[in-house]
Amino acid sequence: MRISKLKIVSFTLLSVLICIEIAFAKDKTYWPSFDCPPLFMYNSSGERSGLGNTLNEYIQNMLPSDTHINAIGSPVKRLLDAKSGKNIVITGIVKTTEREKYLYYSKYPCMVSWSIVAVIRKEDKNKFTSNGKFSLYTNLNNTNNIFSYMKGIYYGKLLNIIKETNSKNHGVAAFDTIDQINLLLHNRIDFFFADPLVAYYTHQDDIKKSNIEFIECLELPVTPIYRYYATPKTKWGEVMIRKIDAILEDMICSGRLETLVKNWTPDNFKKKLEKAYQNDITDKVLCD
Structure with missing residues (x-):
């Protein structure tokens, strides 16, 4: 040819x-x-x-x-x-x-x-905190609580605590921090975890400031990452x-x-x- x-x-x-x-x-x-x-x-x-x-x-x-x-x-x-x-x-x-x-x-x-803090609805502060701190073991062991996480994010020692508690099947995947906030404000989840700097800047919006609070975790003191x-x-x-x-x-x-x-x-x-x-x-x- x-x-x-x-x-x-x-x-x-x-x-x-x-x-x-x-x-x-x-x-x-x-x-x-x-x-x-x-x-x-x-x-x-x-x-x-x-x-x-x-x-x-x-x-x-x-x-x-x-x-x-x-x-x-x-x-x-x-x-x-x-x-x-x-x-x-x-x-x-x-x-x-x-x-x-x-x-x-x-x-x-x-x-x-910095190591993570818990982000909750302000109205739930008394429900999830004791002496101003968020107990990971107490709140994650409660199977009625639903939390959010982002795939691909390293949560450090928090991962070990999740494995030790009853919470493994009570996590909801989110795309980003804004997604997590929306889930929280619409009562789809009870709390999520974030770097304190992320929580701080997220908190600056007036609507979020009046509805969201971030609390230090009892078992994970804030340390540099x-x-x-x-x-x-x-x-x-x-x-x-x-x-x-x-x-x-x-x-x-x-x-x-x-x-x-x-x-x-x-x-x-x-x-x-x-x-x-x-x-x-x-x-x-x-x-x-």
């Missing part, structure tokens, strides 16, 4: 275009985020703000040769994308042994958050995380990172932040 020269040329041209498209696709860097104040925040027009978005914007500007795509994605999807080797940068993730199997972490933390940048364990990911490391180191030495983190930290946490930041970030970087 004879194939015309025109067909051969057309096929060759199509192949070249496909290769070019694949090459460009590989050069794109995806930065997924989800609504989780103050890490990631979005207004009704879709404009981005928050510590994570601000950090990402700065780093992206420092890497002008890369094509950056800011995308909305659930916490669990960003982990699945990383496992599949997609060119993504995960912002503000907590280190775990399981995640280390498929992620490169930044050398330094990019932000400091360090969050990192992460990339997939691919050649691309290894190169990208080293670029991010260099930028973070410069930000730490110049004081820019501390200023950014402080800007998104409530006043009642700033002293705790200064101590944690000094001990576990500043003191571990050799600056000129």
Whole structure:
């Protein structure tokens, strides 16, 4: 069978275009985020703000040769994308042994958050608290209580407590913090758990402020949790995380990172932040 020269040329041209498209696709860097104040925040027009978005914007500007795509994605999807080797940068993730199997972490933390608090309806404060504290064992052991969680979020020691109580089958999955708040305000759940900074910023809305309260957990005192940048364990990911490391180191030495983190930290946490930041970030970087 004879194939015309025109067909051969057309096929060759199509192949070249496909290769070019694949090459460009590989050069794109995806930065997924989800609504989780103050890490990631979005207004009704879709404009981005928050510590994570601000950090990402700065780093992206420092890497002008890369094509950056800011995308909305659930916490669990960003982990699945990383496992599949997609060119993504995960912002503000907590280190775990399981995640280390498929992620490169930044050398330094990019932000400091805190162990979880319980978020409840204000009208239920007396029902769920004792001496101003929320008992995880008491409230999770009550099978009448329904709580919410987000897949892909690391809850630390809370996971062990959930396994030890009768609550394993009483959890409702939510997409993001806003989803959890809506479930709470519509009486679909009784409480959920969040980083105190998330709870604080969520609490600023007037409607939420009058209806929601966040309570320290009796069994889990508030302690610092360090969050990192992460990339997939691919050649691309290894190169990208080293670029991010260099930028973070410069930000730490110049004081820019501390200023950014402080800007998104409530006043009642700033002293705790200064101590944690000094001990576990500043003191571990050799600056000129």
